[in-house]
Amino acid sequence: MIVIIANRRNQVAHALAQQWAAWDAAVLSAQDLSVAGWSLTDGATDAAVVAQQRVDERDISAVLTLAPCIFEHELGHITLEDRSYVAAEMTAVLTFWLARLRCPVLNRPTAARLSGPAWSPEKWVRVAYEAGVPVESICRTAVPADSKVEQKMSSTVTLTVVGNRVLGSDDSRLQQRARRLAQAAAVELLAVTFATVDSEPHFVSADVFPNLSDETVAGAVLEYLRGQQAA
Amino acid sequence: MTENRTILLWGIPEDAPTAAMQDALRRANSDFIFLNQHAVLRTTVELIVGSSVEGQLRIGDQDFGLAQIKSAYLRPYEPAAFPQIARAGPHSRVWRHAHTVYQALHSWSEITDALVVNRPDAAAVNNSKPYQAALIEALGFRTPRTLITTDPALALDFWRQHEVVIYKSISAVRSIVSRLSDKHHCRLADIANCPTQFQQYISGTEYRVHVVGDEVFACAITTNADDYRYSDKPVQMQACELPPEVAATCRRLAQSMNLHVAGIDLRRTSQGDWYCFEVNPSPGFTYFENQTGLAIADSIARFLMRGTGENRQRYPTRRDSDESLYQAAAVS
Numbered sequence: 001m002i003v004i005i006a007n008r009r010n011q012v013a014h015a016l017a018q019q020w021a022a023w024d025a026a027v028l029s030a031q032d033l034s035v036a037g038w039s040l041t042d043g044a045t046d047a048a049v050v051a052q053q054r055v056d057e058r059d060i061s062a063v064l065t066l067a068p069c070i071f072e073h074e075l076g077h078i079t080l081e082d083r084s085y086v087a088a089e090m091t092a093v094l095t096f097w098l099a100r101l102r103c104p105v106l107n108r109p110t111a112a113r114l115s116g117p118a119w120s121p122e123k124w125v126r127v128a129y130e131a132g133v134p135v136e137s138i139c140r141t142a143v144p145a146d147s148k149v150e151q152k153m154s155s156t157v158t159l160t161v162v163g164n165r166v167l168g169s170d171d172s173r174l175q176q177r178a179r180r181l182a183q184a185a186a187v188e189l190l191a192v193t194f195a196t197v198d199s200e201p202h203f204v205s206a207d208v209f210p211n212l213s214d215e216t217v218a219g220a221v222l223e224y225l226r227g228q229q230a231a
Numbered sequence: 232m233t234e235n236r237t238i239l240l241w242g243i244p245e246d247a248p249t250a251a252m253q254d255a256l257r258r259a260n261s262d263f264i265f266l267n268q269h270a271v272l273r274t275t276v277e278l279i280v281g282s283s284v285e286g287q288l289r290i291g292d293q294d295f296g297l298a299q300i301k302s303a304y305l306r307p308y309e310p311a312a313f314p315q316i317a318r319a320g321p322h323s324r325v326w327r328h329a330h331t332v333y334q335a336l337h338s339w340s341e342i343t344d345a346l347v348v349n350r351p352d353a354a355a356v357n358n359s360k361p362y363q364a365a366l367i368e369a370l371g372f373r374t375p376r377t378l379i380t381t382d383p384a385l386a387l388d389f390w391r392q393h394e395v396v397i398y399k400s401i402s403a404v405r406s407i408v409s410r411l412s413d414k415h416h417c418r419l420a421d422i423a424n425c426p427t428q429f430q431q432y433i434s435g436t437e438y439r440v441h442v443v444g445d446e447v448f449a450c451a452i453t454t455n456a457d458d459y460r461y462s463d464k465p466v467q468m469q470a471c472e473l474p475p476e477v478a479a480t481c482r483r484l485a486q487s488m489n490l491h492v493a494g495i496d497l498r499r500t501s502q503g504d505w506y507c508f509e510v511n512p513s514p515g516f517t518y519f520e521n522q523t524g525l526a527i528a529d530s531i532a533r534f535l536m537r538g539t540g541e542n543r544q545r546y547p548t549r550r551d552s553d554e555s556l557y558q559a560a561a562v563s
Contacts, residue, residue, distance in 0.1 A: 004317070031424065033381070033423045033426060034381070034423065034425060035381060035423065036381050036382045036383065036423040037381060037382055038380055038381040038426050039378070039379075039380045039385050040378070040379040040380070040383060040426075041359070041376075041377065041378045041379070041380075041389075042376055042377060049381070077424075078424065080427070082425075085400075085402075085404050086404035086424070086425045088358075088400075088404045089358075089400060089401050089402050089404070089425055089426060090425065090426065091358070091402065091403040092358060092359035092360065092361070092362070092400075092402035093359075093361075093379055093401055093404075093426040095358065095359040095362050096362045096365075096401075097366070097381070098362040099362055099561065100365070102260055104280075107276065110357050111357075111359060111362055111363070112351075112352060112354040112355035112358065116353075117352070118355070119341070119352075120334065120337065120338035120341065121338075122278060122280040122284075122338040122339075122341075122342060123338060123341045123342050125280050125281060126280060126284065126342040129281065134280070135281055137279060137280060137281030137282075138279070138280050138281070139277070139278070139330065140276070140277070140278045140334070140335045140338065141275075141276075141277050141278075141331075142274075142275055142276040142277075142328060142331035142332040142335050143275045144272055144275070144324065144325075144330070145324070146329045147324075147327050147328045147330075147331035147332075148331075149239075149331075154498050162363045173292070202372045207421070
């Protein structure tokens with residue numbers, strides 16, 4: 001089974017689950033954490049609930065995470081005053097569960113986010129710079145009359161790293177830089193946007209949730225989740 | 232290059248650890264900037280990040296270059312916690328400004344070369360207690376047998392198996408650690424709504440340990456309460472020395488989590504086993520300092536005064552630190 005963690009209203013997640021029906025794909029949403037059946041314990045096999053059904057961890061072949069956390073607004077079935085607490089608890093459970101799954105997980109969680117690091121735009125710029133990728137400076141200004149984030153951008157191109165594949169451009173220099181950033185961030189799935197400045201591609205931004213409505217990207221993700229990427 | 236020379240404290244004056252840090256830095260005649268969150272509407276920040284990290288912080292009519300800051304002690308609250316911001320609402324300029332200040336300083340604290348107690352990325356390790364427990368076990372402390380479940384029948388089995396069982400929050404949200412008792416039987420069905428963490432109760436002597444850089448401050452806590460922090464039962468605290476190997480493990484635990492200051496909750500059983508329950512990345516150390524006389528604030532002040540150079544690992548990513556430990560724990 002391929003598990004897709006997403007908000008239950010995430011249309012892309014449900015479309016992927018349909019497309020991947022042959023691999024028994026299903027969406028795990030916040031509602032599934034309010035069903036008897038979850039069991040995470042020392043030394044025993046974990047059990048989860050996916051699409052309202054109890055699933056043994058051994059039956060899960062891969063996980064794709066399309067949500068940074070469980071949000072309060074997803075918890076309409078929980079009493080209003082408890083939603084904030086329950087959202088934090090559910091996120092904490094998923095973090096733990098995802099971290100110890102042995103199957104492919106895109107992306108692995110960090111303590112701060114269910115999928116990859118929870119970095120600010122400024123930190124992505126610094127990590128790219130430290131990884132030897134030319135960067136476009138970012139300026140965040142907080143003044144009472146006009147608080148904003150600015151980054152000069154000319155024409156941009158977005159590449160998507162999926163494991164060892166890089167999609168979106170045939171330019172090997174861009175591919176190499178995108179791959180370098182994904183490695184620095186310790187993620188396997190990453191959209192990286194570059195802008196051209198004086199004919200030099202500069203890093204602009206990164207996103208651990210690429211556009212999966214793009215069939216090529218979705219195909220590469222499925223390939224990764226099924227363990228079919230060439231080494 | 233601007234010489235690093237001052238210390239930033241960010242928080243609110245009524246927060247006891249923040250107040251204690253101001254007092255400690257004054258005692259040490261150290262220069263510092265206090266960024267009071269109540270004054271957020273008189274605060275402006277400009278942060279420019281590219282090949283360098285630069286910017287300006289203005290509090291009232293005073294300007295500070297962010298590059299002037301050699302170290303920072305952070306205890307900020309979310310902007311929405313302040314009535315003036317909450318009242319203004321998410322579509323107001325006030326709200327937007329308060330959040331941009333918060334995000335700008337949050338970002339700065341992640342990427343600056345200054346020493347930061349503690350970087351937000353590192354502090355996030357406490358967001359999932361079982362996730363953190365795996366790191367703790369990998370470094371040598373025991374952790375209690377644990378079940379996280381939405382299944383009342385499994386919870387009941389676990390309770391029968393361990394006889395004395397506590398439940399507590401899974402996330403960093405504070406909760407009172409409570410022992411399961413007969414009155415919980417009828418409420419166990421509620422756990423189907425939200426996964427709940429149950430743990431084998433470990434009896435023994437409680438210890439609270441504060442690690443500040445390489446220094447370790449320990450106190451033994453004598454109490455009959457399940458959670459002494461919220462108990463009206465008598466609680467006695469006494470400063471003590473830990474066995475060297477336990478102190479070393481505490482240091483290693485804090486360092487491996489990239490925490491310059493940490494509050495570690497331990498319990499020693501009558502058999503001499505040491506259990507660790509939690510590592511707090513933003514400890515309210517004053518509660519313990521006031522009752523034991525341990526000079527924790529002074530130690531943090533000295534650490535901050537030393538500043539940059541202690542903070543070698545600037546980008547603590549999961550693969551570099553906690554993930555490898557995590558995998559080790561998961562395998563063992």
